[in-house]
Amino acid sequence: MARALISAVLAALALVGALAAQVVLAGDAQGYVKAGSRAATHGACVEPTQYMRRHHMDLIQHQRDATVYQGIRGTRHSLSGCIDCHVGPGSDGHPVAVNAEHQFCRSCHEFAAVKVNCFDCHDGVPKGGPLSESAQSAMDAATQQGLGRGAADGSVRSAREGQGQ
Amino acid sequence: MMKHPPEGIDQGRRALLGVAVGVTTAVVAPGLVLHAAALPSGALAGAQGTGPVTDSVRWGLLIDTSKCAGDCRACVDACDRENGLDLQTRPAGQSARAWADQKAVWVRKVKLADDLTGRVTNLPLMCQHCEHPPCVDVCPTGASFKRADGIVLVDRHTCIGCRYCMMACPYQARSFIHEVMHDQLSRVPRGKGCVESCNLCVSRRDHGAPSTACADACAEAGHHAIVFGDLKDPGSAISQALKGSPNRQLREDLALNTGVRYAGV
Numbered sequence: 001m002a003r004a005l006i007s008a009v010l011a012a013l014a015l016v017g018a019l020a021a022q023v024v025l026a027g028d029a030q031g032y033v034k035a036g037s038r039a040a041t042h043g044a045c046v047e048p049t050q051y052m053r054r055h056h057m058d059l060i061q062h063q064r065d066a067t068v069y070q071g072i073r074g075t076r077h078s079l080s081g082c083i084d085c086h087v088g089p090g091s092d093g094h095p096v097a098v099n100a101e102h103q104f105c106r107s108c109h110e111f112a113a114v115k116v117n118c119f120d121c122h123d124g125v126p127k128g129g130p131l132s133e134s135a136q137s138a139m140d141a142a143t144q145q146g147l148g149r150g151a152a153d154g155s156v157r158s159a160r161e162g163q164g165q
Numbered sequence: 166m167m168k169h170p171p172e173g174i175d176q177g178r179r180a181l182l183g184v185a186v187g188v189t190t191a192v193v194a195p196g197l198v199l200h201a202a203a204l205p206s207g208a209l210a211g212a213q214g215t216g217p218v219t220d221s222v223r224w225g226l227l228i229d230t231s232k233c234a235g236d237c238r239a240c241v242d243a244c245d246r247e248n249g250l251d252l253q254t255r256p257a258g259q260s261a262r263a264w265a266d267q268k269a270v271w272v273r274k275v276k277l278a279d280d281l282t283g284r285v286t287n288l289p290l291m292c293q294h295c296e297h298p299p300c301v302d303v304c305p306t307g308a309s310f311k312r313a314d315g316i317v318l319v320d321r322h323t324c325i326g327c328r329y330c331m332m333a334c335p336y337q338a339r340s341f342i343h344e345v346m347h348d349q350l351s352r353v354p355r356g357k358g359c360v361e362s363c364n365l366c367v368s369r370r371d372h373g374a375p376s377t378a379c380a381d382a383c384a385e386a387g388h389h390a391i392v393f394g395d396l397k398d399p400g401s402a403i404s405q406a407l408k409g410s411p412n413r414q415l416r417e418d419l420a421l422n423t424g425v426r427y428a429g430v
Contacts, residue, residue: 004177008184068320070217071312071371080351121321121349121356128350132247134381135366135374142375 032108034088034096039104042085046076056082060118073130079118084126097124223315224365225396225424226380227403227412228288232390235276235287240391243382244272244291247366249350256344269340269355271363272379277430286430289379289391291363292317292338293415294424300330300339309360315396315424318364326358335416338362365393365424396424 033039045052047059063077086104090096098105099119109116131139245251248271255264277286298317300309308323309330319330331339339362342355349355352368366377380391394403406412412428414421 004180005184008180011185064322066217067371068318068322069310069312071314071367072217073368073371083351121346121354121359123347123349123351123354126351127348128249128352130352130368131372131374132352132369132378134243134378135247135369135372138376138381139372139374 032104034086034104037088037104038085040088046081079122080126080130083122083124087125095125099124218312218314218370220313220315221397223396223424224370225294225315225394225403225426226291226365226377227392227394227406227426227428229390229392230286230288230427230429232388233287233289234386234388235285237386237388238274239382239386239388240289240379241270241272241274243378244363247353247378249353249355252348252350253344253346267343269342269361271338271340271361273337288427288430290336290338290415291379291425292334293336293421294363294365296422296424298421299333299335299419303329303333305329312367314370316365316367316370317362318367319360319362321354321356321359321361324359326360328360330360334362335419335421 039045047055052059059077060079060082063072063074064079066072066074067078082105083098086098087095088103096103097119099116100106103124105116105119105124129136242251250269250271253268255261255268259267272289272291275288275290277288278284279286294311294315294317296311296315298309298311301311301317304310305327306323306325308320308325309317310320311317326341328341331337331341339360341360342357345357346355355361366374369377377391377393380393383389383391392403392406394401396404396407398404399408406428407426410428412426413430414423414426415430
């Protein structure tokens with residue numbers, strides 16, 4: 001019976017070991033996510049982590065074309081969504097650009113030796129919001145009065161609600 | 166040959182398997198539960214999606230030059246703030262004059278003086294959002310394009326900075342970014358080597374805001390010289406104004422059918 005118990009414990013250890021290897025891999029991914037960023041409080045990205053690792057660029061590019069050509073501003077796969085969620089605070093509490101040294105985008109791209117040029121044009125820190133303050137106040141006023149452009153013809157396109165910026 | 170009796174179940178083996186499963190479950194299950202709990206509730210929910218823009222609208226501006234004050238720059242300043250143009254910095258060593266020529270500008274104040282009569286007309290000049298835009302005709306990469314709702318804009322991802330569109334535009338409405346940029350606004354990305362121009366506050370359009378920064382600022386300054394709206398909606402303020410009083414396109418001889426119209430010129 002003692003031998004049986006030892007065998008049982010060994011079998012259990014083997015199973016746990018196999019699972020632990022997966023956890024270590026996942027922990028490796030977590031290492032790039034910066035403490036203090038919104039991403040660090042979530043267990044998963046907008047898609048499963050493994051999928052995001054391999055395909056995030058395709059998702060961002062697809063969203064990019066939909067936004068530029070069709071005006072679709074969904075946040076799910078947008079670069080600004082990535083930045084909003086992954087930007088972390090520096091030692092002074094101010095947000096540090098996601099493409100700065102040791103930050104989320106840069107550290108992984110350096111490890112993978114892949115150049116990232118999103119940030120030639122996009123800033124790595126959320127700034128200004130999707131609407132300027134004046135636009136936001138104009139919109140609020142229009143909504144309150146029910147006079148929003150298209151309130152009658154239904155062409156008002158729903159604003160991004162609260163997410164991030 | 167010895168044959169196991171069917172009723173002789175090996176109880177030791179059964180116990181071993183039972184213990185192994187129990188131990189594994191005890192170790193792994195909390196992890197799985199925590200992992201499931203860690204999934205953000207909203208992260209995988211559907212996006213607050215907005216559909217693609219359609220040609221059921223055509224955005225445009227009507228500018229009443231008789232209401233435009235010569236010394237007022239409210240529209241220009243508002244445009245600069247809205248679109249992050251005020252975040253451009255003069256490169257070291259460049260003269261103020263060269264910088265004034267070179268920095269990106271989306272709205273220009275233009276003064277027209279009639280030599281014969283002495284009459285002076287002021288007007289803001291920006292991209293005219295042509296139905297048949299020459300900039301789109303000449304673009305070698307397809308970066309310059311017209312959106313379904315009539316807004317002419319540049320896909321910076323495809324722009325190679327050849328500046329052919331700047332040559333083609335009869336209104337000198339386009340600017341080129343000469344220097345590396347930092348601290349751009351999230352709603353208006355901008356980088357070295359691309360051409361850009363007025364996009365009728367496209368971010369506002371996509372979020373359903375009622376007007377443009379220039380029109381708002383002009384109204385706030387008390388002039389009400391700029392009306393923004395849908396040219397295809399006969400009931401809109403801009404359509405009513407266009408129908409009700411004389412107005413024209415700049416360089417109408419080019420037959421571009423501009424989305425920006427002027428009264429009093």
